[in-house]
Amino acid sequence: MTSTNDVNQRQAIELWGGLEATVNRVRDQYFSQMDQNGHAGRLSDLDRFAALGIKALRYPVLWELIAPDGLDKADWSWPDERLPALRDLGVQPIVGLVHHGSGPRHTSLVDDNFAEGLAEYAGAVAQRYPWVEYYTPVNEPCTTARFCALYGLWYPHARDDLSFLRALMNQCKGVVLSMRAIRKVNPDAKLVQTDDLGKTYSTPELGEWADFYNERRWLAWDLLCGMVGPEHALWDYFIGSGISAEELQWFRDNSCPPDIVGVNYYITSERWLDHRGERYPKQYVGVHGFADIEAARALATPTPGVGPLLQEAWERYSLPLAVTEAHIDANREDQLRWLMEVWQAAQDVQRAGADMRAVTVWALLGSFDWNCLVTECRGYYESGAFDLRGPEPRPTAVVRLMRELASGRTPSHPVLQGQGWWRRPGRFLCPPVATSTSIAALPGERRGAQHTVQPxxxxxxxxxxxxxxxxxxxxxxxxxxxxxxxxxxxxxxxxxxxxxxxxxxxxxxxxxxxxxxxxxxxxxxxxxxxxxxxxxxxxxxxxxxxxxxxxxxxxxxxxxxxxxxxxxxxxxxxxxxxxxxxxxxxxxxxxxxxxxxxxxxxxxxxxxxxxxxxxxxxxxxxxxxxxxxxxxxxxxxxxxxxxxxxxxxxxxxxxxxxxxxxxxxxxxxxxxxxxxxxxxxxxxxxxxxxxxxxxxxxxxxxxxxxxxxxxxxxxxxxxxxxxxxxxxxxxxxxxxxxxxxxxxxxxxxxx
CATH class of the missing domain: 3.40.50.720 (NAD(P)-binding Rossmann-like Domain)
Structure with a gap:
């Protein structure tokens, strides 16, 4: 993995991989992606992953799975076999400890002891695998807090701002304490802190809502960087919701900036808010009466994608960046187009001076039931680099593209010549909105330049x-x-x-x-x-x-x-x-x-x-x-x-x-x-x-x-x-x- 911080001597962007490993709790039922995708019992996947040309793999050693009944009863047999195998294959594991989870049954995201419990587990992981260098103790703290404690979808199913902020801060405190425990064992350990990074656009009537959402998206990174003080745009939101100044001061006194800011980006990451709820399908209209819909489904001018968001993150933190999840649930050619667009955006941002390290192809084995936010087991499957609908994981065209990107070859699949659905006229679910919001156009080479397309x-x-x-x-x-x-x-x-x-x-x-x-x-x-x-x-x-x-x-x-x-x-x-x-x-x-x-x-x-x-x-x-x-x-x-x-x-x-x-x-x-x-x-x-x-x-x-x-x-x-x-x-x-x-x-x- 790239180690230099010299933005003037930039190495090539690396290709990373990711395994969808969510273990989320819905009431008293746990939903494990690794049980559904079969990786829990299929060691041969590691050979498949290494053959893709990836330098690193986001890999789960999850608290809920390894030590559900306490560290004294932990079963390390699974990571004992797999982490050394990855190392022997030349793939750096980025170890995840909680992935959209809420911990074992005895805790939750709003439990005051969550952070200390996670840190104890993190220290045990580091003691057992002292050679592991990269960690993501908690994946997407802000997103998980929203799903668990603001929207009530996952355990503990709260629906208020205080619970959301409490869940967010407990996860971020868990990250700080976990990295402290890990670095006692391995002082060189590095934090790859991930979260969904999108942007919200709106009609003028909902400008304040959009501004609020656009500040809220940074909160996990802001807390870890010690940036939340009285001058912060959402300080009053914290205090007004019931969080004390002393609790926020703890993060300023114990800052733990990420070594790499990990940006997760999906088609759902960028939103459009419209006060005219009657224009939209009912499922997009919330309790406040306005529509909240994917920007791609509403805006006449497509957003430019992840590039400007990465630039915003670079300007805000001046820390190394990586796209840590890049995936779309779509037909195969659009999966290829999405990955290619993200890769090109990362290159653009790097050329503009940002310390851009990697792009991660997410859900190498695909994922299950994210169309219902994994609140039920419906069996809905979206394939990734491999398709699981057969006796063995079957490599798809994404594998070919990954190998081309990893080796520096020019991607060659003819379907890359077309535009993804998020840029095509037929994408709208309602009459398209012409917005005066400043949305930069894509670079010319990605706007559908005139060239012969093979049919x-x-x-x-x-x-x-x-x-x-x-x-x-x-x-x-x-x-x-x-x-x-x-x-x-x-x-x-x-x-x-x-x-x-x-x-x-x-x-x-x-x-x-x-x-x-x-x-x-x-x-x-x-x-x-x-x-x-x-x-x-x-x-x-x-x-x-x-x-x-x-x-x-x-x-x-x-x-x-x-x-x-x-x-x-x-x-x-x-x-x-x-x-x-x-x-x-x-x-x-x-x-x-x-x-x-x-x-x-x-x-x-x-x-x-x-x-x-x-x-x-x-x-x-x-x-x-x-x-x-x-x-x-x-x-x-x-x-x-x-x-x-x-x-x-x-x-x-x-x-x-x-x-x-x-x-x-x-x-x-x-x-x-x-x-x-x-x-x-x-x-x-x-x-x-x-x-x-x-x-x-x-x-x-x-x-x-x-x-x-x-x-x-x-x-x-x-x-x-x-x-x-x-x-x-x-x-x-x-x-x-x-x-x-x-x-x-x-x-x-x-x-």
């Missing part, structure tokens, strides 16, 4: 998948060209070559093909041309030009004899011509281009075309007409928007080979209709449950072709997908925008 080419312009890819790529600001057969005939090598020369894509999505399963029995030559020969032509061209290829296969490559869900490695044995065409495509495409991504899926339904099974069933039954469905054919339904989103992420990550993507559940076609009716509130009395033999299909059908996966379950559960489908259909109907798609009803939604 994704999508074949199958008129089909369900092709139109869905076009729509979602536009939403995600991924450059795209959707081509019909006249523009690119995938079975014609010359046509494919011409399209590649013209558009210079970085990826091609084969979203077209022959979809009429039963007609294929009499039209096998055309089916094989479009479903087998065409994908091979694409695969050859993509291999030659080093272009990513995504193509689609089907559950119909299986004969149904397994009797349980098929996984990727199961042998294929198609029963019909359509399935044979897909099986041949898999074999030949991956034979000539092993880097291609081949996605098997089934039973499409979605909100943007009228000709899928779920839409047809609900329409007929909702109008009181009868509808027939097979009760003996079991499939895995797939919600098209979920499929497209996951495919784009996997493609951006550089995944290859066969993947099974569906919304997971094995259900008959009749059962799917019943499930959709139940969620839509439509009677299913006129639903006719028939054996498949009664439906007179031309092509033989596998009785059980449900798809499981040995690589990872990437799509949400079926009921969740159906609920979102119904909501999306209602929105489409309100806009009058539902358009016919490819006629796929002949096989009840199979691709």
């Amino acid at each position: 994704i080419l999508i074949s199958g312009a008129t089909g369900t998948l092709g139109s869905a890819f076009a729509r979602i790529c536009a939403e995600r600001h991924l450059a795209v060209h959707v081509l019909n057969r006249q523009e690119m005939d995938i079975a014609d090598p010359a046509s494919v070559e011409a399209a590649i020369r013209r558009y210079k894509p970085w990826a091609i999505v084969n979203a077209g093909g022959y979809v009429r399963v039963h007609d294929a029995e009499k039209d096998s030559s055309r089916c094989l041309r479009e479903n087998a020969h065409g994908p091979v032509v694409l695969a050859v061209a993509c291999a030659r030009h080093n272009i990513r290829l995504l193509s689609f296969s089907s559950d119909l490559v299986f004969d149904g004899s397994k009797g349980s869900a098929y996984v990727e490695s199961d042998p294929v044995s198609p029963l019909n011509v359509y399935g044979q065409s897909k099986a041949e495509a898999e074999r030949r495409v991956l034979g000539v281009n092993p880097d291609a991504l081949m996605v098997r899926t089934s039973a499409f339904f979605g909100p943007w075309d009228r000709h899928n099974f779920v839409t047809l069933a609900l329409q007929a039954l909702g109008e009181g007409r009868s509808f027939s469905a097979a009760e003996d054919l079991v499939v895995s339904p797939t919600y098209v928007p979920d499929l497209v989103q996951a495919c784009l992420d996997l493609m951006i990550d550089g995944e290859s080979g066969i993947w099974h993507l569906s919304n997971g559940e094995a259900v008959s076609w009749a059962g799917l209709a019943q499930r959709a009716c139940a969620l839509a509130g439509i009677p299913d009395k006129r639903l006719q449950l028939l054996p498949s033999s009664a439906l007179e299909f031309s092509a033989a059908q596998p009785r059980f072709s449900a798809l499981g996966s040995e690589r990872g379950r990437m799509l949400p559960a079926l009921d969740d997908a159906l609920e979102r489908y119904l909501k999306a259909v209602a929105e489409e109907q309100q806009r009058g925008a539902m358009q016919p798609g490819a006629a796929q009803a002949a096989h009840y939604g199979s691709n």
Whole structure:
């Protein structure tokens, strides 16, 4: 880690990593991120982290986990194994002792003995690991105090200013006493003090609120630096809330300035306050009647990001800086864009003269349930550098970007050419606000300078998948060209070559093909041309030009004899011509281009075309007409928007080979209709449950072709997908925008 304080001889900004390790208490229940992300029992993660090129890792040795019943009963086996392993791997641990926690059950943030108890624990950690140099005794004291003692979300669930300030001061006192105890063992120990650093903007009517919030954000660092005296902007707030001058004087007499000011920055860090609460969704309007919303969702002029905030911190403290958390819950390309924007901002601040040490990629394993501020275990997962939705943590495109940044290489992923959602026109949740507040523009190179952007080419312009890819790529600001057969005939090598020369894509999505399963029995030559020969032509061209290829296969490559869900490695044995065409495509495409991504899926339904099974069933039954469905054919339904989103992420990550993507559940076609009716509130009395033999299909059908996966379950559960489908259909109907798609009803939604 960088050690010089000479701002004139600046070393390169380092890349650090962070492990989401929150152990917060909600009433009498503890929520541990490490239990959810599996790191508690997976030592192999440390090798993965070291391979990223990081110099340091924010790492938990948490009071609540190691010594929940007192130091005499502490269990050190976990850090005994892991901290030396990190050292041996050349990664400096930045040891955290409390991470959004409130300590073991016998204490809390408003307990007068909290600080002394934490310091005793900190001293024991230092005695056991005297070689550890960097510590964060308490992560985000100000933010944690707000959640625990002002908003009442976490234990002890207080909701008043005095409790907030008491919790804040107890944590900061704990930091001071902890560093004192640590430095008795290791005089060279250094404090990396983290907190969320944002900024609040407002209408003139709420200027005083904004000013207050903008002063409050500094309080933890101000206390540690001994800066809170009668001259401080919030002195009267402390005294008026019930904090004594003597308590504040203690921090002036016992200052403990951070060796590194750690700035945590999220899309939620910058806020907009608006007295016109009626303009905004209800969830953003608080008890005071005004709206408090992410600035990115309201301001017509985007804020410039973390750069000016880092500059403010440098000017306020003149202490070394690091971005100690940089993460966004977003699609993969926006995760990359967010990290790149933060990295460039840190470089700008360093060039302007600040002592900028590092940028930390946060939540290397992702995080759970932060969309409800970890007040419940809902299972909501947002991936990080690794994606945990598989048997082992899977490296994402963030890993590639981290290695490029760590080694000084120029980041090369084509999706970095687009703008993040926080800078795009579609980000608003209400009419955008033009503010007179001074908001500096981004440097020119990050404002979307004019340059050629490599697109994704999508074949199958008129089909369900092709139109869905076009729509979602536009939403995600991924450059795209959707081509019909006249523009690119995938079975014609010359046509494919011409399209590649013209558009210079970085990826091609084969979203077209022959979809009429039963007609294929009499039209096998055309089916094989479009479903087998065409994908091979694409695969050859993509291999030659080093272009990513995504193509689609089907559950119909299986004969149904397994009797349980098929996984990727199961042998294929198609029963019909359509399935044979897909099986041949898999074999030949991956034979000539092993880097291609081949996605098997089934039973499409979605909100943007009228000709899928779920839409047809609900329409007929909702109008009181009868509808027939097979009760003996079991499939895995797939919600098209979920499929497209996951495919784009996997493609951006550089995944290859066969993947099974569906919304997971094995259900008959009749059962799917019943499930959709139940969620839509439509009677299913006129639903006719028939054996498949009664439906007179031309092509033989596998009785059980449900798809499981040995690589990872990437799509949400079926009921969740159906609920979102119904909501999306209602929105489409309100806009009058539902358009016919490819006629796929002949096989009840199979691709």
